Amino acid sequence: MVNKLLKSNLIAIVFALFGVSAPLSAAEVQVQGTALEANGNGLVFSLVFSEKTPFSVYTLDNPRRLLVDLGETSLENMPSGLAAGLPQVSALRYGLFQHGQSRIVLDLSSPLVVKSAAASEPSGGGLRLTIELSPTSPEAYATASAPDQGALWRAEQLAPEIEGEAGLPIIAIDAGHGGLDFGARQEGTHEKDIVLQVARTLRDLLIEDGRFRVVLTRDADTYIPLGERVEIARRAGARAFISLHADVVTRGRARGTTVFSLSEAEESQQAVTIATLENRSDLVAGISVEGEDDQLTQVLLQLAHRETDALSNRFADTMAEALWHHNEDEIKSRRMAGGFRVLRAPDIPSVLIELGFMSDETDLELLQDTEWQLAMAENLRDGLSRWLQVEDDMRGLLRN
Ligand SMILES: [Zn+2]
Known part of the structure; x- marks a missing residue:
């Protein structure tokens, strides 16, 4: 059952995304x-x-x-x-x-x-x-x-709670949105709840696996500013950062899973659209991180990024591979680059995964199915294991 569900979900994102309009909220x-x-x-x-x-x-x-x-x-x-x-x-x-x-x-x-x-x-x-x-x-x-x-109103600085055995590599799992930022909404279902469920399931799997430690950027229905999420990962000393989302498109059709890594240079139009939606997060919560005056910050970030980009790209490739593992015969999950603010940790390989599209009926059903969530979390765990293996092997090669 699960495999069949996966098969139907991980097919192509049918990207008629080009004309995606901004979300529907009118000023009330x-x-x-x-x-x-x-x-x-x-x-x-x-x-x-x-x-x-x-x-x-x-x-x-x-x-x-x-x-x-x-x-x-x-x-x-x-x-x-x-x-x-x-x-x-x-x-x-x-x-x-x-x-x-x-x-x-x-x-x-x-x-x-x-x-x-x-x-x-x-x-x-x-x-x-x-x-x-x-x-x-x-x-x-x-x-x-x-x-x-920054703004006067900010979420409190939380000391990250790291779970798992000391000495193991730490994975930062970021459930998108939270609190007054619902993320995407569809038929009474909220993105913030779905991604928190998957984040917790993934955490449990990684702890059980015994090769990882985990820090969650949030383990409750609370809002954490985007910059703060990255900070939590950094303070924890995370080896990798994985941000979970489930988007909607308001026009056209899109289905399936997409893995994003940050790119300042080669953003596709689709990625720009989705990044815009996800970056709205801080605005929704009333925080303006990106002032008009932070060009210097941008330049510094870009410099710091050149090295991490290669790492992040390898990370994203491995995760995308893991996600189409169960689906051999069709086009699978997509791999794209976009300007996501949450991926701007200059020193931690980071990916953002849109687990599916809540605007698609089938995806919406799957996203809420605990069996599907578990299967998705297993795929993510397998991807993380493979990535860690490759990274450790490469470190070994470098040493020799
Ligand atoms: Zn989102």
């Missing part, structure tokens, strides 16, 4: 009230939204500005003269920043840092966001506004 969140007032030399900026929306609040330098990133929000009701008469603010801009994310920008005429950004629930429901800005020195402003300061 409305801004219902705003106030911007002087508070001594500082400012208080309050916003009331009709629904709870993820947010992040931070400042950037050159030019000095406050950014309020929100889930997709209709900002048409923002009064135009909000900043009038306030010497601290030279301009107020807002709009849809990119799909799924709206942004409000206050251009600051003097250095003001975020003292607090508090969320509360008004009596009628929704969300009230109160941001307090206080004056500071240009130096302190610059420090507080460095791009890598």
Whole structure:
């Protein structure tokens, strides 16, 4: 049964993906009230939204500005003269920043840092966001506004819990999405739940196998920012990083399993589309990692990547092979490269696996089938074993 299921699933991803449109969510969140007032030399900026929306609040330098990133929000009701008469603010801009994310920008005429950004629930429901800005020195402003300061709202730094016998190589397993980021949704089924189930099953298999240790980036329904997932793997000293997902396409048909590795250079259109969906994750949770000012980071990452790319590609090839192992007669899982933020650990070979497509009826059924999940996890374990073997052999060769 399982083999038959696998056979039908691991056939070609029928990529009519080219016209994939962005996901379907329309902005339902409305801004219902705003106030911007002087508070001594500082400012208080309050916003009331009709629904709870993820947010992040931070400042950037050159030019000095406050950014309020929100889930997709209709900002048409923002009064135009909000900043009038306030010497601290030279301009107020807002709009849809990119799909799924709206942004409000206050251009600051003097250095003001975020003292607090508090969320509360008004009596009628929704969300009230109160941001307090206080004056500071240009130096302190610059420090507080460095791009890598990130958003004020961040998941806690968790000490990674590593399971398995000391000394064994560590595999970081990343169940995509989580918490308020559901990932793909289809007929009441959420990507975040499916991938967590497979991640746990894979962990159990790897521990049982006795050749691995495992760290999960999340073992609960919680949101972890993409950068933090990579950090967990790095702090644990992981040998490899494997991120699990199950996507949807909104147009065309796609089925089967896809293995992705990172590539800045040779992204296919399909990979770009899927990467865009997966990278939305942080935006959904209200975290803006990728400021406009991180070109330097990009360059450094690319440099660091050249070496890891070869490792990651070998890793991805081995995993893709393992996944079409049970399916000899047709085109199998796909192997692609894309700009996934979660794959940007410069020093750990990393792959992202779309286990299947929740937009496909058959895939959706399989993805929820515990027997199928187990078979998938077994294939992943076999791939990891083979990869580890090859890597260790190569290390041996290098030594000789
Ligand atoms: Zn995903």
